[in-house]
Each structure stands twice: as C-alpha cells, then as structure tokens.
Amino acid sequence: MPSWPNFRADFPVLHQQVNGKPLVYLDNGATTQKPRRVIDALVRYYERDNSNVHRGLHALSMRATDGYEGARARIARFINAADPAEIIFTRGTTESINLVARSWGHAHLKPGDVVLTTEMEHHSNLVPWQQAAKASGATLKYVPVLGADAEGGLDLAALDALLTPAVKLFAFTHISNTLGAINPATELCRRARAVGAVTVIDAAQSIGHAPLDVQALGCDFLAFSGHKMCGPTGIGVLYGRRALLDQLAPDETGGGMVVSVTYEGATWKPAPERFEAGTPNVADAIALGAACDYLDALGRDQIAAHDAALSGLAMEKLSTLPGIRIIGPRVGTPRSGLVSFAFEGVHAHDIVTFADEDGVALRGGHHCNQPLMRKLGLTSTTRASFYLYNTPEEIDTLVASLRRILKFFAG
Amino acid sequence: MPSWPNFRADFPVLHQQVNGKPLVYLDNGATTQKPRRVIDALVRYYERDNSNVHRGLHALSMRATDGYEGARARIARFINAADPAEIIFTRGTTESINLVARSWGHAHLKPGDVVLTTEMEHHSNLVPWQQAAKASGATLKYVPVLGADAEGGLDLAALDALLTPAVKLFAFTHISNTLGAINPATELCRRARAVGAVTVIDAAQSIGHAPLDVQALGCDFLAFSGHKMCGPTGIGVLYGRRALLDQLAPDETGGGMVVSVTYEGATWKPAPERFEAGTPNVADAIALGAACDYLDALGRDQIAAHDAALSGLAMEKLSTLPGIRIIGPRVGTPRSGLVSFAFEGVHAHDIVTFADEDGVALRGGHHCNQPLMRKLGLTSTTRASFYLYNTPEEIDTLVASLRRILKFFAG
Amino acid sequence: MSDLADLYQQVILDHNRRPRNRGRLPTANRVAHGDNPTCGDQCSVYLQLDGDRISGITFDGSGCAISQASASLMTVQLKGKTAAEAENLFGVFHEIVTTGKEPEEISDIGAFAGVHAFPARIKCATLGWHAALNALKGDPVPATTETYKD
Amino acid sequence: MSDLADLYQQVILDHNRRPRNRGRLPTANRVAHGDNPTCGDQCSVYLQLDGDRISGITFDGSGCAISQASASLMTVQLKGKTAAEAENLFGVFHEIVTTGKEPEEISDIGAFAGVHAFPARIKCATLGWHAALNALKGDPVPATTETYKD
Numbered sequence A, B: 001m002p003s004w005p006n007f008r009a010d011f012p013v014l015h016q017q018v019n020g021k022p023l024v025y026l027d028n029g030a031t032t033q034k035p036r037r038v039i040d041a042l043v044r045y046y047e048r049d050n051s052n053v054h055r056g057l058h059a060l061s062m063r064a065t066d067g068y069e070g071a072r073a074r075i076a077r078f079i080n081a082a083d084p085a086e087i088i089f090t091r092g093t094t095e096s097i098n099l100v101a102r103s104w105g106h107a108h109l110k111p112g113d114v115v116l117t118t119e120m121e122h123h124s125n126l127v128p129w130q131q132a133a134k135a136s137g138a139t140l141k142y143v144p145v146l147g148a149d150a151e152g153g154l155d156l157a158a159l160d161a162l163l164t165p166a167v168k169l170f171a172f173t174h175i176s177n178t179l180g181a182i183n184p185a186t187e188l189c190r191r192a193r194a195v196g197a198v199t200v201i202d203a204a205q206s207i208g209h210a211p212l213d214v215q216a217l218g219c220d221f222l223a224f225s226g227h228k229m230c231g232p233t234g235i236g237v238l239y240g241r242r243a244l245l246d247q248l249a250p251d252e253t254g255g256g257m258v259v260s261v262t263y264e265g266a267t268w269k270p271a272p273e274r275f276e277a278g279t280p281n282v283a284d285a286i287a288l289g290a291a292c293d294y295l296d297a298l299g300r301d302q303i304a305a306h307d308a309a310l311s312g313l314a315m316e317k318l319s320t321l322p323g324i325r326i327i328g329p330r331v332g333t334p335r336s337g338l339v340s341f342a343f344e345g346v347h348a349h350d351i352v353t354f355a356d357e358d359g360v361a362l363r364g365g366h367h368c369n370q371p372l373m374r375k376l377g378l379t380s381t382t383r384a385s386f387y388l389y390n391t392p393e394e395i396d397t398l399v400a401s402l403r404r405i406l407k408f409f410a411g
Numbered sequence C, D: 001m002s003d004l005a006d007l008y009q010q011v012i013l014d015h016n017r018r019p020r021n022r023g024r025l026p027t028a029n030r031v032a033h034g035d036n037p038t039c040g041d042q043c044s045v046y047l048q049l050d051g052d053r054i055s056g057i058t059f060d061g062s063g064c065a066i067s068q069a070s071a072s073l074m075t076v077q078l079k080g081k082t083a084a085e086a087e088n089l090f091g092v093f094h095e096i097v098t099t100g101k102e103p104e105e106i107s108d109i110g111a112f113a114g115v116h117a118f119p120a121r122i123k124c125a126t127l128g129w130h131a132a133l134n135a136l137k138g139d140p141v142p143a144t145t146e147t148y149k150d
C-alpha cells in the first residue's frame, strides 16, 4: 500500500457502530459518504443564502444564483469542459442518460441506424437505449465481454466489425460497477468518432475516483452522479459538447428555460438553461461544487492509486478463500476499487446479512446488471467497493467476516 | 390580524442583515425558507444513515430505505393520498407535470382531442401541454381570465362551453403565483370528471399554505415542489391516482424501476418505483418529510389564516400608494398570501433593486407568466409573497420602502 | 449473533442445503413465477391441481437461503392441501415472518419467525408463497418454459 | 444608498424619463430585437444604415430604468457612427458596466459605471447595445413587426 493519510475524521458517518461493531463501509459503488465540508455547504446555503435563482434581483437571490452558477463553473473545471454552459445539472447519471437518449435519440435515430453499447452496462445505460431504439426503429447492438468471468473486458477485436457507419451513437461505461473493469475510453471515443458516431460515457463509477478530462477523452456526452463522488443525493451532471447541445431540443419544458411564451407556443434559451426546466436543485449543486473542492484538495490521482491498492490487496486476500469466484480483471491487470465475487452454495444476500452483523456494509445482488449476470451464469454477486477513506485493516475485517460466514454455511 | 406565535427563531436565514438592514423576506412565492428541523434532517441523514436505498441489505441501507419510504408515507398522509404508492418523488412541480404530459399524453392524446388549461398558468403548467399537444396533434385551449386586472379569476361560465367530451385532460393551478387567485379546485375537478377528463392540479403555490386533501379535491394528478413548503430544493412530488399510475408507461428508465432486464428488453415494476429510475434524492425526500412534520405541528389552517391576514393587510396598505395597480382578486375577495402590483413609469426591476437596499426581498418580472402579463398589458409586476414567518411590521417596512422609491422616481 | 442464529435456524439451513421437491413437475397444470427484483431472487412454483386440491407441487429458482428454504418447506406443507387451506396457511406464515410470533400448533414454518427482525428479508421468505398463490389463482397453464419470463 | 445613487445617476433618470429617439424609424433598413428572458425586458433597435454608417437609429420596448436609459443614450451616441466605431464603443461601454472604470475621455456613458456593483443589472444595461450590434450584423430586413418575435 502506498502511504496515504487517513481522512476518516472528515466523514462523520464513519464514526459509528453497527450491530455493536465499528462500521466498515464497503458499499461505495452504490454511494459514497459525505465529508463535513459538503454537509457544511448545504447547511450554509440554507442558513444564509437560500433563494430562488435566475429570476431574482434581491441580495439572497443574487447570492444563490452566484452559488449555483459558480458550482457549474467549478464542475466544468473538474472535468475540464471547455465551457460551463456544457454542464447541465440533472438528478444523476440515470436522468442524464435518459436526457440524451430522448432528446438526441428523438432527433437523430431512424430505422436502420445502430446504437452500440456493451454487455457490461448498468441498467441505467442500457434500458434508455433499448427505449430509444424501440421508439426510432434503430437496432441496439452490444460489444461482447470476454471470458467466463468477464476477465477479458470488452472484446476490442469485435469492435471493428461492430463499429460500422450505421452506428450513430456509442454509449459505454467508463468503469463497470460490477466487474471493476476500466474501459479504454479514449480509444473507444476515437474509434467511434472515426465512423461518425456520437459517444456517451457513463462515468458514474469513475467520477471522483480518478482525474477525468472530457476533452482528452474526446467524448460528446458524459454522465455522472454527485452522490458517488462525495456529493449529495439528487444532483448529477450531463456534460455535452456545446455544438451538440445547441442543436438539441429540450427534454423537459417549463419555467426558466424559455425565452418567450405565448398562448400559442414558446422559444427556448440556449444550453444549459434549455435543459433545466423549473427551479433547479440549487443547494445540492452548490454542495457538489464543494465535493469537487474536497476531492481536488486530496488529489484525484492519489485517490485512484489508493483505490487500486485496496482492490489489489482485496483480490490477493479474497483469493485465499475456498471456493471463491471473483469476476472481472485478474490479479495484476488494472481494476478499479471494487471486487465482485460469488461462492457456490452461499448466496450473496446471506453473505451481506452476515457481514452486516460484523459491521461490514457490502452489496449483494445483480448490481443493476442482470443481462451480464445471466451471461456469466450468476444471479448475484457480493461486491466490496472502496473509496478514499477505506483502510487495509478494513479488508482484513472483510476477509475474516467472510471466513466466518463460509464456516457457518459449510455447517 | 389573528394572533399568531412568532416562528422566526426556527429559521436561521431570517436573522441576517441585508445592505445593513434586517432582512425582510417577501419572496416566498419563489421559494420558502427552511426551518432548523428540516436542515437538521439533512445533516442527520448524511451524518448517520447515508446509503443507497432499495437494493441494500446492510444496516445503513435499510435505514436509508426506511427513511425514504417513511417520507413517502408521510407525504401521502400530508395530502391524504389513499396509498403511499401514489406518491412519486420528482425534482419538483415542473418535472412532475412533464412526467404526466409525456407519459399520459403519449398514451392517451390523439388528433381531435382537447387539452384544457387556463390563461393564468405558470410556464411549467403550460409549455409541457403545448408540447404534448404538438406531439399528439391535440388542441390546447384556455379557460379565460376575467377582468382588466384579472380580478374576476377564471371565467367559470365559459367552462361549460369549453368542457366538451373532446377534453381529455384539464390542467389548472390551484393558486396563481402571479394573481394570488385561489381557484375552486374541487368544483373544477368535478366538472372535468363529468365529461370524462383527467385532472392535473398544479399545487406549487398551495402546498404547505393550507390543508390539502387529494381525495376531497377529487383530482387525478397533483404536482408540487418541496422548496415551496419549507423543504429542500431538488425534491418534489407527483401524486397520481393508483388506477391511472398502474396503466402508465415509465417516463425515465434505468436502475431501480425494472423487474427483469435482458439484452432484448425490460419489464417494469409497479408505481411508484416505475417512475423513479436511478438513485433517488433520498436525503431531500427525508427532509421533505420533516417539512411536513413542521408544517403540521404549526397547523396548516392557521398558516392559511395568517397568510390571508397578511395579504389582506398588504392590500389595504398598498392601495394607499399613488398610481399603484394591483392585479388579481379585489380587496374583500379571497386571495392567497401574495400581492402583485405595478406602477406606471417605475419598472419592477428598479423597485426590486431599491427595496433590496432596504433589506426587503421582492420579486419583479413576469413570474413565468408571460402570456397573462401580455393579456393584462403588462411586461412585469412586483410581487410580495408571504409565509408563516412574516409579520405585519414587515408589511410596514415594505410600504415605506415603496414610498421612498416612488418619491425617488417622481424626481 | 443471536438475531442471526434466530434467522438461520437449523430447519432453514437444512432445507437450504437439501431442498425438497426441487425441479420441474412433469404433471403440473399450473405454474407461476416470482421475482424479487430488489435481490434478483427468482422462484417458479409448479402445481398439479386436482380439482381444488394440490396433489403435486415443486419449485425451482435461485436465491438466498431464506427464499430457497422457505420455498422448499412450503412445498412440503402445501402438498395435499386445498386452495383455501393454502391461503390460510400463507396468512399464518405471513403473520409469523412479519411479527415474529410463533403460533403454538405450528411446527416447521415457525422456524421463520426470526425473519421479522430483518424486514428487508421478509420478501425473500414470502417469494415462493406468492408464486404458489398466483399459480393457484391463475389460469391453468401447461408448465413449459414459455409460460413464464426468465 | 450610495451604491444606488451611483446606479441611478441623474443622466440615467433623465434618459429614463424622457427617452430620446424612441419609436419606430420609418426609414430603417435594419432591425433587431433583444430580449432579457430573465426580466422580461424587451428592446427593438431600428437602424438606417447608409453604406457603413448609421444615419438613423431609434429604439422601442419596455424595461427597467437602466435598460431604457441605456438604449436611449446609445441611440444618441451611435448616430453618425460607422459599424466599426459602434462596436468599439460597445467595447468601452461593456468595460464600464462590468468594471466600473470610467475612461476619462468618455462623458455620458460613464454614468453607467455604477452598474458594475449590481451584476444582475449588467444585462439590462447592455440589452439595447446587443440589439443594435445584431442589427448591424444582420441581414437587411424591412422594419415590420413581422420580423421580430413579440
């Protein structure tokens, strides 16, 4: 393990006992915990600045507007967007992807077109494309995943045959929430662009876990959730290249996104307002800005190194458990900070319930990844996912707890 | 004024100076302030329970799920819904209305159908219907507003002619955010139902200002925002009658709202999950539940009486200002807790800027109500809107500030 | 650990390890499928209904120890019962798993009383039962794989 | 109140009360419309462009004192200027309203320096200017009401 300061003091939630044991929170793939700084940003907003934005000229409204637009600019810097207007606030990754699938899909997809995605997508980056394909008559195709344990990642050789000029859009996840596989996003964008396809990156699992630069990635759209990067629930982002956003019709309509409304019709503001109908989630946007500050103060490349070190350690120690089947990248190949595994004869839900008794928070199930599970011959896995506040000792606690469970069920 | 305890101590934001003067917050129509109890609910969630919901079996996840579903049940009680499953969490009123306009509109509207709304709607309850009509070939019609100052409210006599069997849906606001008019919602629902039309109530301005009972109203859908009822930004509700919701296709798709997903297609959970794709805004939903507790502890009928008393007082005192034009209900007719007015030759924005110098927060503009403004021959009004923490003294401050402004511009 | 020991009683572990009546029932004239979308647990129940009486019952699927043991035990309990008796027994079972109260005259299914301390697991315990009741209520359908979604 | 007195200088109040060059320009060969959707302020600018030179200019619309006075003063300043000179002057004006720095050689438009302390009002002050620049850049259009949205 590289040396890494202990940041647990920043996270109030970590300092509690669960079932009489110190909480070992290893469910960061589902959601991350919030540092004091982010919670404080919420409190400060509501105690000092709360007001509606945009349409107000009084002091509180101007402060709220400055805070909200400041957060937009902060997030643009966080992902190196060329222009804050490329940052659209949404509820989260799922809404961001739905926005593209509907607005872009409605305008551009037609029968004969192909939407390409992969076999390892989260339902949120899969079902919206099924719906867009169904609505437009386009066909949905999948880049296969290689190996009995999906250890080979995406089949990049198959990509050549799949990436025909009929492909109008390629949507893929940056990091798989089930496998821990890290996809070569820059290469995928480059190859998609070569056939003229628009690219959508699901960055739910990569945002806040490593540096991320939309211009270097070369993507057209990128979606993420605040709650997976130390930010609050209820806020997320759709990044879209300006040139594309300006051509897109709005998804939702209403106050704040119109220029002129008559009883006959309406005209729209440009991005980002065009895509933000109604009162936005001001407080959580501002708190998301605070999360960016927090993560950058720690250093996202260091966080990435810490995550990877923890998952490497976990891989090593978990491999010693009898009968374990670990899916995703093999020991020694790059893997994000999560490990998914299964045991013959002991179901993930029983594991999660037992681990919880030891204070260890794990996730068991299909991880919103049913088709991939089915392909791997599994119905569920248990997943341990790490973040900046996890420690090597917590992995020991995890492994000890799993040993106890296995013993119990071996009877 | 009826006697009413002073609740200002509950609201941290109110205890500040703006431009050297005590803040007089009269912009509650745009958004309300948050009591300590609501802010504390957020902090407590993030410090103690934060986790993803639904798919988790560990302690934090179960607590978060209980909190989130508990908030759903709390809100169902708050509006007397028959079943918590009728409460769908959204970002706010605007998203709620868009959800109905898209999902219901797509399934049910066809050329020749009529969607009925009124001339006094907020853009958020107008533009989505324009879009739904455009997409389906249906026609959008408006119940007229009566009087040069819209003082006559909705033209209920015209309703007979408008409410033909061709009307498939009638969407109207409970309280106008610009006029302060209170529409006879129960009667409107009854008459709409008589011709078989589905009803949608925009309750953005009524929620939290008076008791509200969806079963007594007899509506099919009802939309509101948390931020206008002492709750946080980023959370709102669509109430829908169970029988209607169960027939409705989902709007957004993704994790959490599916039963089964294959690479070929997906099947949906019933309401409310069907309409809540992705990680929900757990923290803000829980804090919205706390807002319900707060408001009910005070008593919503008392809040309504206080609001009405303040706007009555404001009407009386504002009427003494030279050249003022007050729109909406006349003195002596029911009016919600807001007053919109204009002066010949002094623009609303100049008024708001001057009032801000006196610490008074007002809103000036078209209030997302451009067509109504145009009909009344106005481009903007100044609006003072009251809530439970406002006092009669603040109305004196408002009137004094306006006198000063008029004097300045009279030169 | 006491709650856990209550949850995973010996009866449950035993049914989980050696499920009874597992697999397709060739003579089935009713089938229904249950999903627990939260967990991904799945359970199919095959019934041979002779008039009003369950003369044969098996289950199939995958899931946690609680859901598998519950379905297994259920097949044992329901065999030979009438539809009304089955519904009645489910009422008793539901009461047990939600309240933790074990009625005295009930033996094996009382083992599920520990579930009540784990509200998130109640759905696991009732999955097979719901499928069985649906099969009882449903139209007679030939038990082929085409009749239920995977 | 000192900031406010800076914002609403005498020149501004005067132009607001007695706007110059207000109304349609019958001889206009360019027109553009500006909206401030945040406020609902509206401004139409009518130009008579002879070659590269603004030989006539009027404005119309409604809005706050800042936007109306600014448009009024602008018409006075731009009359007789070339397109390049107009753009240049807008650059100076923009600098004044965003920074509050009054260049010495500038007289009347310096009155808008107070706007910089009210960032939300900068859009009001520049509304007419944006319309004028758009009219300069735009295709020649007859100045009828049909050419711009109400």
Ligand SMILES: Cc1ncc(COP(=O)(O)O)c(C=O)c1O
Residues within 6 Å of the ligand: A255, A277, A278, A279, A280, B029, B030, B092, B093, B094, B095, B122, B124, B125, B173, B175, B176, B177, B202, B204, B205, B225, B368
């Ligand atoms: C009557 C009315 N309807 C709808 C809305 C839109 O609410 P939101 O912006 O919270 O979506 C508002 C508030 O702005 C309103 O006053």
Ligand SMILES: Cc1ncc(COP(=O)(O)O)c(C=O)c1O
Residues within 6 Å of the ligand: A029, A030, A092, A093, A094, A095, A122, A124, A125, A173, A175, A176, A177, A202, A204, A205, A225, A368, B255, B277, B278, B279, B280
């Ligand atoms: C890879 C991936 N995509 C999409 C999502 C959906 O994110 P959200 O639920 O925040 O919308 C998640 C998380 O659940 C995820 O891990």
